[in-house]
Amino acid sequence: MIYIKRRQVNYLKIALLFVQRWVLMDRIGEVTQSARPPSGGRINWFKYSSPQTFFPLAGAAIPWFSAAAAIFCLLGLYLSFFVAPTDQQQGEVYRIIFIHVPAAWMSMFIYVVMAFWAGVGLVLNTRLSGMMANALAPTGALFTFLALWTGSLWGKPTWGAWWVWDARLTSELILLFLYFGFMALTAAIDDARRADRAAGLFALVGVINIPIIYFSVQWWNTLHQGASVSLTRAPTMAATMLAGMVLMALGFWMYSFAASFARVRCIILERERNAEWVAQYAEALR
Amino acid sequence: MNWGSLEAFLAMGGYALYVWGSYAVTFILIVAEILLLARRRRGIVTQLGGLGRVSRRPS
């Protein structure tokens, strides 16, 4: 059996991040290149940064992402239930890992992406970036909650308590508060532009602080618990377990794309309701 | 295959509450998010006058 170390899992996470960036920029480049005028100008990366042009692109992409999400999740679930063997120490309950860890990965990943788009919106003053950040937040909060919920359900039979102040779980909890703060700030400010920019700044402040918060909580944990036990501490794990987690993570990732694209389409319609193209779109749906 | 029978699968070695509690809540929340998004979209589009649900006032 091949055993893969924890560290390689982290490299995988970072690789996923870069792949997503590359895929997104490549897709935009590809589409804009085919739309390039015959006079052959430079690639206009910003063509899809307007809500009007992004709207149909997102709409076309959603079914693909949904299908990919379904496929990856089904594969992941198959692996998690029917291929991965029973754990020696924990028995069947360890199978919660196939949701807990991918959800935690997604919660952090989505926050970083959210902060990225918020930063782009602040620097380049594009409306769509702010809308995208807003669209990502609820999905990210959902995964954060799922990570906490599954962590709690995993902790009860394993460590005997519904909540353990494990460093990672506590950091997830604070991440949830940061998501809620972002959404509350957006909801409280009436002017959409100001709301986006204020919440975006808050997301950036949060993303800088998250490593600090994580390390301080981890330190706090070691101060108060002699031999700190972590729910996800598994120095080595079977390849099938890792494969199952990665497949579920990919499924969640595809789902996040689909959900946030669907949400950003709603946000675009809500905010651009006075635009001509929106009226035409609604007319065409009739 | 890991499971001898459907009963064994559902029982999850005695941890049914925890494992199925996790998977069920995940499934429910994801479905809920999808449904809420669908409802939000229907609401806006109806408001904008699409979908032929809102009858135009004669003006």
Next chain:
Amino acid sequence: MVIGRDLLLAMRRRSDVANALLFFVIVASLFPLGVGPEPNLLRTIAPGVIWVAALLASMLALGRMFAADYADGTLEQMLLACVPVGVIVVGKAVAHWLVSGLPLVLLAPILVLQFDLSAEAFAVLIASLVIGTPSLTLIGAVGAALTIGVRGSGVLTSLLVLPLYVPVLILGTSAVDAASGGVTVQAHLLLLTAFLIFTSAFAPWAAAAALRISLD
């Protein structure tokens, strides 16, 4: 000049300042009432309780940093002046700390008596509060700047700012715990100082950006 003006305004509304400090003392006093008078237990929870009370009291005072000036238009005038916005933010933060953070530090000895902390723990608590409360003010400035003029801004600011306060809370209380346990506290206080330096570098800039966002 900004500092002087803010201090003058604060002195004119002494009751606001006093209220936050009273809140600090009352909240800290509630905990023994809640958990019982057993001295060992109180000694254990004292650093956490005092620090949490300091956090909450510091947060209460955040509303005053920008709200009054925003309401009468002075804030916009300040932003239009030739002074860099970051300097204005630092000025306001200093004034805010002098009026809320410093009195907290001065009141802390009362609470230490209530919880019967040892002398070393007392000294370290004061030190941690002195180093830590400016960080609270600076982070709070960012939160306050983001929520200027927003309805429900008091609670909203708290929601935004409390997660960011967590590192200060952990570092501050761990320092006092270390002192009670007889372990060296240098590392803890140095980390607290490092966090303060980090916050001083970034928070004024972030708060200035937030002010521009809020006032445009």
